[in-house]
Structures are given as structure tokens and as C-alpha cells.
Amino acid sequence: MRKTAITFVAAIAAASAVAPMAAEAGTLDDVKARKELNCITNTGLAGFSYTDKAGKWQGFDADHCRALAAAVVGDGNKVKFIPATGKTRFTLLNSKEGDVLFRNTTWTYVRDVDVKLSFVGVNYYDGQGFIIRKSAGIKSAKQLNGATVCIQTGTTTELNLADFFRANKIKYEPVPIETNDEARTAYLAQRCDTYTTDASGLAATRATFDKPADHVILPEIISKEPLGPAVRHGDDQWADVVRWVTYALVAAEEYGVTKGNADEMAKKSANPEVKRLLGTEGNLGGMLGLDKDWALKAIKAAGNYGEIFERNIGPKTNIGLERGLNAQWFNGGLQYAPPFR
Amino acid sequence: MDDTAAATQKYPPGKHPSLPPPGLSTGPLLWIKENLFGSVTNAVLTVLAAWLLWVTIPPLLQWAFLDAAFTGESRKDCQAQSPGACWAFIQNRFELFVYGFYPVTERWRPNLAAVLLVVALLPVLWDNVPQRAKLLIFTCAYPFVAGWLLIGGLGLKPVTTDQFGGFLLTLVIGVTGISFSLPLGVLLALGRQSKMPVLRTLSIAFIEFIRGVPLITLLFVASAMLSYFLPPGTDFNLLVRVLIMVTLFASGYMAEVVRGGLQAIPKGQYEAAQSMGIGYWKMMRLVVLPQALKISIPGIVNTFISLYKDTTLVIIIGLLDPLGIGKASLADAKWQGLSTEVYIFVAVFFFISCFGMSRYALYLERKLDTGYRR
Missing domain, CATH: 3.40.190.10 (Periplasmic binding protein-like II)
Structure with missing residues (x-):
């Protein structure tokens, strides 16, 4: 009897020792295990995050969530959108309700350093x-x-x-x-x-x-209002994933990879950078802990940066924003993806 | 002329026909004279009120109905048709307003749950419903049936609660809060009056805590803070957390309303019951509570209505109630700028529900009004 009790206590102790470790495994593993990305977005901001007639979340930020989900889980529709107000967004992220914050959030010193977020890029330069x-x-x-x-x-x-x-x-x-x-x-x-x-x-x-x-x-x-995705402090692997998925969309525009021609480009492109990006050559995805064709999936789910921009907020939409600062660097803008090598 | 003729004519004693009363002493004219123009102040107020109505109501009707557009696929369509309200937006997003993100193929389930809710409410609201005893058993089972229908499992396709939204969400929170806060509130009120010190202290502490904290704070705790306290990895459904918080919040207020009723019952009632040798629970159930609850009806319904309206606060923690759905839909560039229509639409829904509750309470008060009629 006593022995069983001791074994029982030991088992609980072991379990509780293991449990936090399992829970502290990276966000990337959590998302993969859940097969769904929890993406914190705005409760409603024209062009960036809104619901269409069918109740589906649409917009610039929503599309970025879809691209990320496609890269990590393989399906752009595996996103659970968590609508957050300006007051709850950081708490939701820090309390692990959400995996990533795509909510037109300005990257500031205090938020980065004191609120303990990691901003991993800028998907829209505003002011x-x-x-x-x-x-x-x-x-x-x-x-x-x-x-x-x-x-x-x-x-x-x-x-x-x-x-x-x-x-x-x-x-x-x-x-x-x-x-x-x-x-x-x-x-x-x-x-x-x-x-x-x-x-x-x-x-x-x-x-x-x-x-x-x-x-x-x-x-x-x-x-200056650099709006960008943010993740929790201290999970560098996940920060890398979000950062490079965002950059992959920008790089795709630079190299002319679109939603429509991505598959073809993956097979036929002669540009080694495109080959590496789309996973035809090398294994950049593996280094991130993702599939080889992670960027290909992301681009096929949402299109490249330019397509996302044009579809949601570009000059042809009702919002009618010019690219301005958000043009590619070679067009005088600030969107500049580091090299994929 | 006829009157004077009749007055001058001679009649035998007792045979004089009844004369019609003079012009302003009867009928609607008298009512108007006495109630609307009884004094100078009254007359001025009446004229002012009439002027105010005249100024506001016709433009409102013009805007809301005559100049309104009821069809269209965007705000531009509306503006092309007419300058008034754009109800096409409400029509376009109606299902979203009602069901939120509930899967289209499964929407028969909330519909069925709503019909069953009516069935479950019937025996509670009226006591001359046929088969009342059997229906009451169903009423007790209803929360589980509804939960099963809405969430799924056991043969139904599971639907996660983050897909709840719109009026469905309002009703889920409102009905759950209302039906659980009353019994909980009664228990707390009894606890607060109990002679057992531990029970009494706990009840007082709980009630005072709840009354000392705004609902928004509790909702914030439910949405964000709980995840810090609970062991990591626990997946505790957000809607359930909100339901618990709303119910606890309402029950704190309910407890005080019921306590007011309890204190109005003369001590003689307790003593009479005790002298008959009835135990505590039986005394409460048969003698004290029926009288106390009857007195508390206005307060209880007040708490119900305010709880029901407070459900709109959940938008702050990112649950999309009708106002949240409105906000998310209005961000669609096609429809931007129609917030007035959304607010009116939601207000009408809330008015119908709350007015219904309040009228039912009046009916109940009249029905139970035995012995205290003033």
C-alpha cells in the first residue's frame, strides 16, 4: 500500500516535471501539433481585417495569417482568427491565447523592450x-x-x-x-x-x-508607424518562422513569383535564389523546421506581397492606397527582403 | 338648441330624460384638458413635446423607411437608390448577425435549440400549460440538450465555440447567465443570512467582491489573466470562462436583491413555520422564499435585463456579439460608414427582448399580487 502511494506520488512528480517542459516546447511545435494557427487580428479595420458576407475574415492582415498558416501547417485555411481590441492584443499574445499578432501594430521601442514582444518585420509602413x-x-x-x-x-x-x-x-x-x-x-x-x-x-x-x-x-x-507582426519574447525559432514567411512574400514579389505562376516558377526558374526560396534547390525550409516547399505554399495560399497589397488596399480597391513607402526597394520603397541563401 | 328646448319642456317629476354632459366635461376632450393643458406648466410642456416630436419623428421616418434602400450589394448601390438608411447592409449580413461564424450546414442546430428553448420556457413561465410536470423535466434537461446541439459531439459534428457569434452568442450568454444566476443568487442570499459563521463570511466576501469589481475587469480576467494562473497547456474554453464570469457576476447582484426580499418577510413567518416543526429547507421552500421572491420580482427582472444588456461588453475581449459582428462587417470597404443602421438594428432586437421580459414580470406581479393589493 505504502509503496503504491510512493509510486503514485513519484509518478505525479515526474508528470508535473515533464508537463511544463512539454508546454514550453516552441510555438512552432504547438502550432504543428494543433494543425491550426491562432492569429490575433483586428476586430475590424477596413482593408486590413474584416468579415465578408460568408463570415470569412479577409484583408491585408488576414491574408498574412493565411500565408503563415500555409507555410507551417500546409493549409492556408487552418487559421483561427482571434479578434482583439487595442487593449487586449498584447495580453492575448503573452498569455499564449494567440501564436502571432498580425494586427496593424506599430513597432515601438517600449512595446519591443518593455511589453516583451518580438517584432519580426514590417508589413506596412504607415504614418x-x-x-x-x-x-x-x-x-x-x-x-x-x-x-x-x-x-x-x-x-x-x-x-x-x-x-x-x-x-x-x-x-x-x-x-x-x-x-x-x-x-x-x-x-x-x-x-x-x-x-x-x-x-x-x-x-x-x-x-x-x-x-x-x-x-x-x-x-x-x-x-512613423511601422506596422508589423509580433511574437512573444524568447521564442527565436518561431520568430524566425514568422519573420521569414513575411520576407518570403516580399521576395516573391521581387522575383516575380505570383500565386498563379508559383508552381511553374518552382519547376522552371533558372534563378538560383528563386529555386532556393521555393524549395527546388537546397533545404532552407528544413533549417526553419518547416517543409521544403514552405514558401511555395505560403505564396500559393495568399499571393506575394504585391498581390496581397493590390487585392486588399491597393489603388483598385475602395481603400485606394498607393504603394508609396511600401513599394519594393528598387522602386523607391522600403520593402526589402534579405537574401535567401 | 335641442338641449335648451328639452330643458324648457315640462316633464312629469322623475321622467326628465338624462341630458348629455356639457362639452368639455367628458370623453377625450376632458382627458386632454386635464392631462395635457391642466396648468400653464403642463400646457407649455405639452406644446414643447409636440414640437419636439414634430421635428424629430417625420425626418426619422423619412430616413428609416421612405428614403431607405433595402436591396443592394454595397453602400454605393444604396446611395444610388436613395439618400436614407441603407438596410441592404443588414439584409446582406443578416445571417452573420444571427449565427456569427456558425457553419452554414449546421445552422439547423441553433434553430432547433431556439425552438426547444421556447418549449422549455413555457412551463416555467405559465402554470396552466398542459403536461406541465413532464415539460418541467424537459426544462431541467434543456441546458444539456442545448449544449449538445450547439457544441456537437456524440454523433453531431463538433463546432468550436469561437464560431459562435451575433445574436446566438447574446442568447447563449444571456440565457445561461439568467438561468443560473437566480438559483445561485438565492443560495448566496441564504448563505449571507445563515447562522453558520464560515458560510456567512464566505457569502459576504463573495458578494462584496463581485459588487466591488466592474464586469469588464472580470471579463478581462477571464479572457487574458486566467491563462497566466492556470497550468500551462490547459485549454479552458474562452466562452465557458465568460459564461462562468457573467453568471457569478449576476448572482452577486441577485443575492442582494433576494436578501432585500428576505428581510421584508416578518420574523413571525419564520417563527410560525418553526413552531409547526418544519425544518430549515422546507421552511424556506414553502414559507419564506415564495413570499420573498414575489416581493423581489422587480429587482430580479432588473438584474436579468441588465445582465442581458451587459452581454454586449464581450466585444472588448474579442467575442463578436451583434455589435462586434457589425464592427467587423463595417470594416468591409464596400459597406463602411453604416454604423447608425447597425446600432438601430441591434437596439431594436434588444428592446424587443428586454421589453418582453419586463412585460412578463408585470404579468407575474399582477398574478401573484394576493393580499398586498394597494
Whole structure:
């Protein structure tokens, strides 16, 4: 009897000693075992993350989640989207509810260092701007002295705004608002003279106005907003996976690999870099702990960076954003994938 | 003219026909005079109110119905048709609003669960339903049946709870919270009045804790913090965590409502029951609680309604209730900028449910109003 009790206790001790180890295995193994990626996205941001009629999540960030899922699990539809508000996103990531954060999150020093996130790249370079009624006759943000400014709470834009006005020694009156949609309504109802948020958001919002031409986006971009995916601190293997899947999409655009021609390129391309990227030559995927054709799968699931951009937020969509800073480096933009070798 | 003629005419004593009352002393005109223009203040307020209605209601009707667009595939379609409300959006996303992300092929299950909910509620709400005893057994089994239908397993295709959304989610949280918080609240109220110190202290501590903390905080704890406390690797369903939190939250308030009822019962009632040799539970069940709960009906229903409306808070932790579905759908570039329509649509749904609850409570109060009629 006593012996059994001791064995029992020993078994429990052994089990509890093993359990944390199993749980602390990398996120990559967790995702593979679960056969599903838990991707934290926005609860609704035009062009970046929204639901279509069938209830499927769509958008720039959603497509990045799909590409990552395709690379890791082999199927772009194996994504569980976790819609998160600005307040819950970091907690959800740090408490392991989600594997990765694709939620138009600005990479800042404090978030990287103090909130203990690892930002692994930038999939959209944004910056904060102002929209104002043309009739106000204002040409520059520096003329906004005494203006009432609609602003979304809990975002970096609040601090940027304060910094900008303080640096230029002008006064303003903030009108704090929770969501972009409410801000739009408030601005249109003239509750504020100007609305400030990321320029991408301003363009998207202006596109929905009845008379878009009556409103101008002021030329000043008052902040740097590099939006990118983030993972938990301390899991370098998983950080590598997310980083290189993101870069693979950018590199694919650079080398002309698209959703449509990816299979063909894998077989026929003479470019050794393309061959390595798509897994025809060498075994880059194996080093990451993924299949050989990880990037091929990712590109086939979502298309390359340019395709994702054009489909969701590009000039042909209602959002109508130009590539600007997000063009490839050889076109004067900042999207630059390190070499795949 | 006829009146004066009748008045001057001679009648034998007692044969005079009844005269109609003078103009303003009866009928709707009297009511208007007394209630709307009874005093100067009243008259001013009436005119103001009429003016306010005149200014707001016609444009609202114009916007919501006459100028509204009911069909279309995007906001541009709506704007091309008319300048008013764009209900086409609601129609376009109706199923999303109702079921959330519940798989299309399995939607008969929530439908069936809703029908069964009505069946399960009938014997609870009315006592002259035929076969009431048998139906009550079904009512007790209903939570399990509904859970099985919605989540699946045992022959049904499993559906994960993150696919719940829209009004389905509202109802799941609301109905669960309402049906479990009342019994829990009664137990807590009894615990708080108990003579056993441990039980009493625990009950008081729990109730005061719940009442001292905002629901949002509890929801945050449920969504994010619990994962820090639980052993790593535990997969504890988010919806279940939310259900538990909402139920506990409501039961804390319920306990205080019921305690109010308990304290209104004269001590003589307890003593009378005890003198008949009835035990504690029987005394509570047969004598005290029926009276206490009857007094507490308005407070209980108040708690129900506020719990039901609080379910919209779950959007903060990323569960997509109707407002969340609205937000996620409005981010679709095709439909941006229709938040007014969403808010009105959701408000109508909530009004119907809450108004229904409140009217039922009134009916119940009248039915049980024996002996205290004032």
C-alpha cells in the first residue's frame, strides 16, 4: 500500500516535471501539433481585417495569417482568427491565447523592450496624418492652432498628436473616440475640425464619404508607424518562422513569383535564389523546421506581397492606397527582403 | 338648441330624460384638458413635446423607411437608390448577425435549440400549460440538450465555440447567465443570512467582491489573466470562462436583491413555520422564499435585463456579439460608414427582448399580487 502511494506520488512528480517542459516546447511545435494557427487580428479595420458576407475574415492582415498558416501547417485555411481590441492584443499574445499578432501594430521601442514582444518585420509602413474639410482653408498641420481633434484612444496616435502639437507650440483640444467608425461619424457631424489617425486609415475613411473631394489629407505625416507582426519574447525559432514567411512574400514579389505562376516558377526558374526560396534547390525550409516547399505554399495560399497589397488596399480597391513607402526597394520603397541563401 | 328646448319642456317629476354632459366635461376632450393643458406648466410642456416630436419623428421616418434602400450589394448601390438608411447592409449580413461564424450546414442546430428553448420556457413561465410536470423535466434537461446541439459531439459534428457569434452568442450568454444566476443568487442570499459563521463570511466576501469589481475587469480576467494562473497547456474554453464570469457576476447582484426580499418577510413567518416543526429547507421552500421572491420580482427582472444588456461588453475581449459582428462587417470597404443602421438594428432586437421580459414580470406581479393589493 505504502509503496503504491510512493509510486503514485513519484509518478505525479515526474508528470508535473515533464508537463511544463512539454508546454514550453516552441510555438512552432504547438502550432504543428494543433494543425491550426491562432492569429490575433483586428476586430475590424477596413482593408486590413474584416468579415465578408460568408463570415470569412479577409484583408491585408488576414491574408498574412493565411500565408503563415500555409507555410507551417500546409493549409492556408487552418487559421483561427482571434479578434482583439487595442487593449487586449498584447495580453492575448503573452498569455499564449494567440501564436502571432498580425494586427496593424506599430513597432515601438517600449512595446519591443518593455511589453516583451518580438517584432519580426514590417508589413506596412504607415504614418499619422490629418484630414480636414477643404472649406476650412487650412494647408498645413501647423496652422491647426486651437483646433478640435478627433482621436482614437489607446493607440500610439494619441502620444504622437501631443508630441506634434507640443513641438510646434500650438494648442489643440482632443475629442477622444473609441473606434474609427465613430470617429468618422463625429468628424462628419462636425464635432471636430480634424480627425487624425494613420494615413492609410484616413484614405480608407475618406473613400466612404459622400463627397470625398470636399476633404483633404494634410501633407504632414507626423509620425512613423511601422506596422508589423509580433511574437512573444524568447521564442527565436518561431520568430524566425514568422519573420521569414513575411520576407518570403516580399521576395516573391521581387522575383516575380505570383500565386498563379508559383508552381511553374518552382519547376522552371533558372534563378538560383528563386529555386532556393521555393524549395527546388537546397533545404532552407528544413533549417526553419518547416517543409521544403514552405514558401511555395505560403505564396500559393495568399499571393506575394504585391498581390496581397493590390487585392486588399491597393489603388483598385475602395481603400485606394498607393504603394508609396511600401513599394519594393528598387522602386523607391522600403520593402526589402534579405537574401535567401 | 335641442338641449335648451328639452330643458324648457315640462316633464312629469322623475321622467326628465338624462341630458348629455356639457362639452368639455367628458370623453377625450376632458382627458386632454386635464392631462395635457391642466396648468400653464403642463400646457407649455405639452406644446414643447409636440414640437419636439414634430421635428424629430417625420425626418426619422423619412430616413428609416421612405428614403431607405433595402436591396443592394454595397453602400454605393444604396446611395444610388436613395439618400436614407441603407438596410441592404443588414439584409446582406443578416445571417452573420444571427449565427456569427456558425457553419452554414449546421445552422439547423441553433434553430432547433431556439425552438426547444421556447418549449422549455413555457412551463416555467405559465402554470396552466398542459403536461406541465413532464415539460418541467424537459426544462431541467434543456441546458444539456442545448449544449449538445450547439457544441456537437456524440454523433453531431463538433463546432468550436469561437464560431459562435451575433445574436446566438447574446442568447447563449444571456440565457445561461439568467438561468443560473437566480438559483445561485438565492443560495448566496441564504448563505449571507445563515447562522453558520464560515458560510456567512464566505457569502459576504463573495458578494462584496463581485459588487466591488466592474464586469469588464472580470471579463478581462477571464479572457487574458486566467491563462497566466492556470497550468500551462490547459485549454479552458474562452466562452465557458465568460459564461462562468457573467453568471457569478449576476448572482452577486441577485443575492442582494433576494436578501432585500428576505428581510421584508416578518420574523413571525419564520417563527410560525418553526413552531409547526418544519425544518430549515422546507421552511424556506414553502414559507419564506415564495413570499420573498414575489416581493423581489422587480429587482430580479432588473438584474436579468441588465445582465442581458451587459452581454454586449464581450466585444472588448474579442467575442463578436451583434455589435462586434457589425464592427467587423463595417470594416468591409464596400459597406463602411453604416454604423447608425447597425446600432438601430441591434437596439431594436434588444428592446424587443428586454421589453418582453419586463412585460412578463408585470404579468407575474399582477398574478401573484394576493393580499398586498394597494
